[in-house]
Amino acid sequence: MTEPNRQITLKSRPQSHPTLENFALSTAPTPVPGPAEFLVQNLFLSIEPVTRSYIHENKNHSSPVPLGGVIRSFSAGRVVTSRHPDFTEGMHVVGQFGWQEYALSDGQDVRTVDVSEFPLPLHLGVLGTSGLSAWYGLLHVGRPKAGEVVVVSTAAGSVGSAAGQIANQFGCRTVAIAGSEEKARLCKSAYGFSKAINYKNVPEGIGAAVKRACPHGVDIYFDNVGGATLDAILPQLRPGGRVVICGTIANELSPEKSLGPRVERSLLIARARMEGFVILDHLALFPAGLKDLCGWVRDGRLQYREDILAGLENAPAALLRMLSGQNSGKQLVQLNWPRPR
Amino acid sequence: MTEPNRQITLKSRPQSHPTLENFALSTAPTPVPGPAEFLVQNLFLSIEPVTRSYIHENKNHSSPVPLGGVIRSFSAGRVVTSRHPDFTEGMHVVGQFGWQEYALSDGQDVRTVDVSEFPLPLHLGVLGTSGLSAWYGLLHVGRPKAGEVVVVSTAAGSVGSAAGQIANQFGCRTVAIAGSEEKARLCKSAYGFSKAINYKNVPEGIGAAVKRACPHGVDIYFDNVGGATLDAILPQLRPGGRVVICGTIANELSPEKSLGPRVERSLLIARARMEGFVILDHLALFPAGLKDLCGWVRDGRLQYREDILAGLENAPAALLRMLSGQNSGKQLVQLNWPRPR
Numbered sequence: 001m002t003e004p005n006r007q008i009t010l011k012s013r014p015q016s017h018p019t020l021e022n023f024a025l026s027t028a029p030t031p032v033p034g035p036a037e038f039l040v041q042n043l044f045l046s047i048e049p050v051t052r053s054y055i056h057e058n059k060n061h062s063s064p065v066p067l068g069g070v071i072r073s074f075s076a077g078r079v080v081t082s083r084h085p086d087f088t089e090g091m092h093v094v095g096q097f098g099w100q101e102y103a104l105s106d107g108q109d110v111r112t113v114d115v116s117e118f119p120l121p122l123h124l125g126v127l128g129t130s131g132l133s134a135w136y137g138l139l140h141v142g143r144p145k146a147g148e149v150v151v152v153s154t155a156a157g158s159v160g161s162a163a164g165q166i167a168n169q170f171g172c173r174t175v176a177i178a179g180s181e182e183k184a185r186l187c188k189s190a191y192g193f194s195k196a197i198n199y200k201n202v203p204e205g206i207g208a209a210v211k212r213a214c215p216h217g218v219d220i221y222f223d224n225v226g227g228a229t230l231d232a233i234l235p236q237l238r239p240g241g242r243v244v245i246c247g248t249i250a251n252e253l254s255p256e257k258s259l260g261p262r263v264e265r266s267l268l269i270a271r272a273r274m275e276g277f278v279i280l281d282h283l284a285l286f287p288a289g290l291k292d293l294c295g296w297v298r299d300g301r302l303q304y305r306e307d308i309l310a311g312l313e314n315a316p317a318a319l320l321r322m323l324s325g326q327n328s329g330k331q332l333v334q335l336n337w338p339r340p341r
Numbered sequence: 342m343t344e345p346n347r348q349i350t351l352k353s354r355p356q357s358h359p360t361l362e363n364f365a366l367s368t369a370p371t372p373v374p375g376p377a378e379f380l381v382q383n384l385f386l387s388i389e390p391v392t393r394s395y396i397h398e399n400k401n402h403s404s405p406v407p408l409g410g411v412i413r414s415f416s417a418g419r420v421v422t423s424r425h426p427d428f429t430e431g432m433h434v435v436g437q438f439g440w441q442e443y444a445l446s447d448g449q450d451v452r453t454v455d456v457s458e459f460p461l462p463l464h465l466g467v468l469g470t471s472g473l474s475a476w477y478g479l480l481h482v483g484r485p486k487a488g489e490v491v492v493v494s495t496a497a498g499s500v501g502s503a504a505g506q507i508a509n510q511f512g513c514r515t516v517a518i519a520g521s522e523e524k525a526r527l528c529k530s531a532y533g534f535s536k537a538i539n540y541k542n543v544p545e546g547i548g549a550a551v552k553r554a555c556p557h558g559v560d561i562y563f564d565n566v567g568g569a570t571l572d573a574i575l576p577q578l579r580p581g582g583r584v585v586i587c588g589t590i591a592n593e594l595s596p597e598k599s600l601g602p603r604v605e606r607s608l609l610i611a612r613a614r615m616e617g618f619v620i621l622d623h624l625a626l627f628p629a630g631l632k633d634l635c636g637w638v639r640d641g642r643l644q645y646r647e648d649i650l651a652g653l654e655n656a657p658a659a660l661l662r663m664l665s666g667q668n669s670g671k672q673l674v675q676l677n678w679p680r681p682r
Contacts, residue, residue, distance in 0.1 A: 059576070059610060060610055061609070061610045061611075061612070223605070226603065226605040226606065227603075227605075230605060235400070239622075245605050245608050245609045246609075247609070248605045248606045248609055251603060251605065251606055258602055258603040258606070259600045259601065259602060259603065260600065260601070260602075260603040260604075261599060261600060261601075262567065262568075262592060262599040262600065262601040263601075263604050263615070264564070264567040264568075264571060264586050264589045264592065264615075264617070265567065265589045265592055265599070267586050267615060267616065267617035268402070268586045268587075268588070268589055268617035268618075268619070269400060269401055269402045269617070270402075270617065271402070271616075271617050271618050271619055271622060272616070272617055273614060273615070273616040273617075274604070274605075274608060274614070274615045274616070275608065275612075275613070275614040275615070275616075276605070276608035276609035276610070276611065276612050276613055276614075277609075277612050278609070278612055281580075281612060
C-alpha cells in the first residue's frame with residue numbers, strides 16, 4: 001500500500017462559524033499496520049454538527065482537533081490490510097476514522113457491521129450515532145410516558161426524525177420544529193409528527209407557535225439546538241417536564257455572546273429536569289439500542305432520509321451545508337473509488 | 342370562641358423586594374368549625390423564602406396570595422376546638438395555617454406531631470419542610486455517591502445545613518457557601534462541612550473560590566439561591582454532575598432582570614442534570630424522610646439552629662430579616678399567648 005492518503009485537515013480555527021478557508025486538502029503517506037492494527041479504507045464520512053465544536057478551542061467534552069490535524073468524525077469503510085486477530089480483510093467497520101481516505105486502527109471503539117441486510121451508510125445514520133442518540137436521549141434521558149407531549153427541534157434531521165418516531169411508538173403526541181416548509185411537511189408525512197412548525201415562518205414568534213401546538217404545555221423537549229427555541233419552550237414545560245440536551249447548534253460558541261433568560265426559576269416552578277448527554281459515553285448500550293433500531297427500520301416503523309455528497313474534498317462544504325440546514329436527513333460524504341482524475 | 346383573630350395580610354404587592362409596607366395587621370372574626378373541621382391556635386410560624394414568591398404576581402408553582410389575603414406559610418399549633426373525628430383538642434399539628442392566630446382546617450395535608458420527644462418548633466425546621474427539602478433534594482434529586490464533592494449554598498440555613506450534614510453521612514466531601522464569616526465558621530464547626538466560603542468576602546470572585554475549594558470540580562450543587570453563584574458553579578461541574586434547584590432567592594423575580602449565561606452547553610459538556618423540585622409534591626415520602634431525620638437528630642448526627650422572634654406582628658420583619666440573611670438557622674415567629682396588652 002504505497003498510495004498517498006488524502007485528508008481534510010484543520011488549517012485555521014474559525015472565529016465563530018466555520019468557512020471553507022478553515023480546511024485544507026492535504027496528503028500524507030498511507031500508514032502501514034503494525035501488530036494488532038489494521039488499515040481501513042473509508043467509504044462514507046458522517047458529517048456531524050459536533051465537528052463545529054471539535055475545531056474550536058472552547059471547552060468541550062472532547063479535546064479540540066489540533067491545527068493541521070485530520071478532522072475528527074465517524075466514518076464507515078472496509079478493512080483492507082490487517083494484523084489484528086478480530087478484524088479481517090473485507091470486513092465493514094464503523095469508527096472515528098476521520099475525514100481521510102485511509103485510517104489506521106487498533107480496533108478500539110470500532111464496530112463491525114453486517115451490510116447484508118442494511119446498506120453501509122445506514123450504519124452512520126439511523127443505525128449509527130444519529131439513531132442511537134435519538135434512542136438513548138429520548139428513552140434513557142427523556143423517559144417518555146404514553147400521552148405525553150414531546151417537542152423535537154431539527155425534527156427533519158437524522159436525530160430529530162428518529163426521536164419523533166420513537167416517541168410516537170411510545171404513545172406520545174409529537175410536535176416538530178424544522179427550518180423550512182418542505183421539512184415541516186416531511187416531518188408530518190414521513191416521520192409521523194402530529195404537528196410541525198417551520199420556525200422560519202412564525203410571525204407570532206416560536207414561543208407562541210409552540211403554545212398553539214401544545215396548548216397544555218410540553219412534557220419533553222428533545223433539544224438539538226439550544227438558544228432562542230429552548231428559551232421559548234422552557235417556560236412552557238408541564239410539571240415534571242424534561243429537556244433533553246442533545247445538541248446546541250443554535251448557540252454561539254463564544255461565551256460573551258451567550259446570555260439568555262435565566263433557567264433556574266422555570267425549572268423550579270415546573271419541577272423540571274434539564275439534562276445533557278453525549279452518546280459516546282454509552283457504548284455499552286449500543287447493542288441494545290441497535291437491536292431496537294434495526295427492528296424498527298426492518299418493519300418500516302422508523303423512516304429515514306440520507307443526503308449524500310460525493311468526494312472527500314467536498315466534506316467541508318457538506319459540513320457548512322448541514323450547519324445552515326440545507327440538507328434533509330443524514331448528511332454523508334461518499335468517497336470516490338477509484339478516485340476521479 | 343368569640344376572640345378576634347389577628348392576621349398578617351397582604352396590603353400591596355412588592356415591586357421587587359418586599360418591605361414592611363406590603364403587609365398589614367388585620368383582625369377578623371375567629372372562625373367556628375363546621376362538621377369535620379377543627380380550629381388551630383398557632384404557636385409558631387415558619388418564616389419561608391417561598392413567601393417572597395407567593396406575594397408576587399409572577400408565575401409560580403402556587404397561586405399568588407390575593408390582596409387582603411392572609412400570608413401563606415406553614416405553622417405549628419394546637420387543636421382548640423374540633424368537630425373532626427381524627428383531630429382532637431390538645432393535639433399538636435403542623436400545616437399551612439398562615440400568618441394568623443387561629444386557622445380553620447379540614448385536616449387536609451395537616452400532620453399531627455408528637456412533642457414528647459422533639460419540641461414543637463423542630464417540626465417546622467429540621468423535622469419539617471426544611472429538613473425534608475434537604476433530605477428529598479439531596480437524596481432523591483441529587484443522589485450522592487460516596488467520595489463525591491457536594492457544594493451547598495445558604496449552607497448555614499435550615500435547609501443548607503441539613504443538606505450538608507446528610508451529604509457527609511453519605512461519604513461526600515462538602516463545601517459550604519454562606520454569607521458571613523460567622524456563618525462560614527458555623528458551617529465547619531457545627532455542620533461538619535469540610536470547607537466553607539463566605540461569598541461576601543471573595544475578592545477573587547465566587548467562581549475562583551469554589552475552584553480553590555473544589556480543584557477537581559463539583560459533583561452535586563445543592564442550590565438554594567440561583568443567580569451568580571449558580572452561574573459560577575455550572576461550568577465547574579464534573580462529568581455526570583447534578584444541580585439540585587431547591588430555591589432561587591438570589592434571582593430577581595422580574596423576568597426582565599433575569600438574563601444570565603446560557604446553560605445548555607455547560608450541561609451538554611458535563612453531561613449534567615439540573616432539576617427543580619417542590620417539597621410539597623412529595624407528601625407521600627414525608628414519613629420515610631421524617632424517620633431518617635428524627636433518627637439523625639436523636640443521635641446527634643443532624644445539628645440545627647433556630648432563630649425565634651416573638652409576636653405575630655413581627656412576622657413581616659422576620660421575613661425581611663431572613664431574606665437579607667441576618668438570621669442563622671430556621672427563622673420562626675413565636676406567637677405570644679396570652680397576648681401582650
